[in-house]
Amino acid sequence: MSALKIALTKGRTEQQVIPLLEASGVDCTAIRHKERRLIFNDLPDIHFILVKGPDVLTYLNRGAVDIGIVGSDILSEQNNQQYDMLDLGVGKCQFVLASTPEFDPNQIKRKIIATKYPNITQRYFQKIGEDVEIIKIEGSVELAPLVGLADAIVDIVETGTTLRENNLQVYARLQKVSTQLVVNQLALKQHQTAIATLIQRLSTAKQ
């Protein structure tokens, strides 16, 4: 039987998931000492690649990997409805609408919202029946209302430190986020036992 191929989101997700994988019996020594390596095929039964979160579904959709490990923020932004398999219970945070204390959520003028997540933002404002202009930015989102780029932001909050340190406050809570394990449907048939075993071990490890 060929090895299970997993695309793991590098960075924060990788750091949070490695202990969970290890508790499930997966040897992560090579990833822990990776330096600039991106592919790990030393183990006989599980191979890993490290990719950016938004690329996980690209590898999964094209069958380049069997399993993806990625935040639900990214799955939701990419409108994934096919693959949700297991909530790993790490990477917990939430989407909020935030701005300066002067912001008036009921202002009549069409609002400008800065975010890394335009689809989630669009869906939220559509749901509450408000037409807004969305500016897509790639990071340091909290800056936008401070320098007049936008009226408010939609972004991820975990501890609230970044909002606090930039004198921003929460005006609405949109949705919860956590790290998910997603499986390619064809791989699910081909590697049924191996995937079921991994999911069962991860479910036990995360408790």
Ligand SMILES: Nc1ncnc2c1ncn2[C@@H]1O[C@H](COP(=O)(O)OP(=O)(O)OP(=O)(O)O)[C@@H](O)[C@H]1O
């Ligand atoms: N403050 C946070 N607390 C907990 N989880 C977070 C937080 N910010 C992001 N995440 C989760 O971790 C995932 C990866 O975040 P990370 O910060 O490593 O990457 P990024 O900022 O999206 O991209 P980049 O690698 O370009 O900085 C996100 O997709 C989300 O699911």
Ligand SMILES: O=P(O)(O)OC[C@H]1O[C@H](OP(=O)(O)OP(=O)(O)O)[C@H](O)[C@@H]1O
């Ligand atoms: O509530 P906190 O615990 O302060 O976490 C929230 C911060 O974490 C994320 O940023 P990240 O560290 O990924 O940086 P970037 O998106 O600005 O690159 C998010 O975009 C917030 O800025």
